[in-house]
Amino acid sequence: MFYNTNENQHGLAHDPFKAIVSPRPIGWIGSKGSDGSLNLSPYSFFNAIADSPKLVVFASGGRKDSVRNCEETGEFSVNMVGHAQIDAMNQSSAAYEYGVNEFEKSDLTAGQCELIDAPRVIGAYAVLECKVTDITKPKIIGGEHPAALLVTGQVVGIHINEDVITNGRLDSRKTQTVSRLGYMDYAVVNDTFELMRPKV
Numbered sequence: 692m693f694y695n696t697n698e699n700q701h702g703l704a705h706d707p708f709k710a711i712v713s714p715r716p717i718g719w720i721g722s723k724g725s726d727g728s729l730n731l732s733p734y735s736f737f738n739a740i741a742d743s744p745k746l747v748v749f750a751s752g753g754r755k756d757s758v759r760n761c762e763e764t765g766e767f768s769v770n771m772v773g774h775a776q777i778d779a780m781n782q783s784s785a786a787y788e789y790g791v792n793e794f795e796k797s798d799l800t801a802g803q804c805e806l807i808d809a810p811r812v813i814g815a816y817a818v819l820e821c822k823v824t825d826i827t828k829p830k831i832i833g834g835e836h837p838a839a840l841l842v843t844g845q846v847v848g849i850h851i852n853e854d855v856i857t858n859g860r861l862d863s864r865k866t867q868t869v870s871r872l873g874y875m876d877y878a879v880v881n882d883t884f885e886l887m888r889p890k891v
């Protein structure tokens with residue numbers, strides 16, 4: 692099948708786009724407002740886009756609280772979601788009013804970051820401490836996206852729980868990383884293989 696996204700006539704029961712671009716890592720964004728309030732929310736329009744220096748991005752469908760906090764204080768943490776945090780991650784996605792502490796609502800403990808003044812999830816197997824470098828409205832053909840805001844952050848520090856390291860490598864059988872598929876589906880990595888790059 693083929694369909695033109697302008698008309699969105701895929702003929703399926705649900706829009707397949709997010710199921711096609713999947714699995715997506717979940718950036719569980721911890722941030723602080725200028726009033727001191729703490730915030731935690733999952734974003735699956737999230738990824739790493741550069742190394743040395745390391746950059747990550749997340750995209751918000753509108754100026755949600757995480758974006759507001761990133762504008763106000765210029766810092767955020769990315770907390771990686773393991774199997775044990777699925778319910779807490781989901782709970783933290785509820786549309787609470789600005790200022791409501793999702794760490795408390797999700798029965799999580801907020802920890803201090805080392806290099807930034809934003810909260811992090813105690814128990815996350817890895818946390819990226821990020822400083823905002825850019826908040827932009829992505830362009831579309833002939834204009835700007837009506838809703839999306841793209842937050843870029845430079846990773847200035849990284850926490851890793853040493854329990855998930857095997858022989859000097861992050862062990863995905865131990866991290867049990869949760870990723871987002873389409874619809875209401877999620878996945879946990881349970882099968883990996885190695886592939887060497889070709890030499891020319």
Ligand SMILES: Cc1cc2nc3c(=O)[nH]c(=O)nc-3n(C[C@H](O)[C@H](O)[C@H](O)COP(=O)(O)O)c2cc1C
Binds near residue numbers: 730732734750758785
């Ligand atoms: C797994 C998951 C992934 C999500 N990804 C996004 C996303 O990429 N962009 C977005 O705008 N909302 C996303 N949401 C919804 C937000 O988490 C939700 O709107 C939340 O209330 C935003 O919180 P905030 O206003 O405190 O930032 C996602 C929700 C879940 C459960």
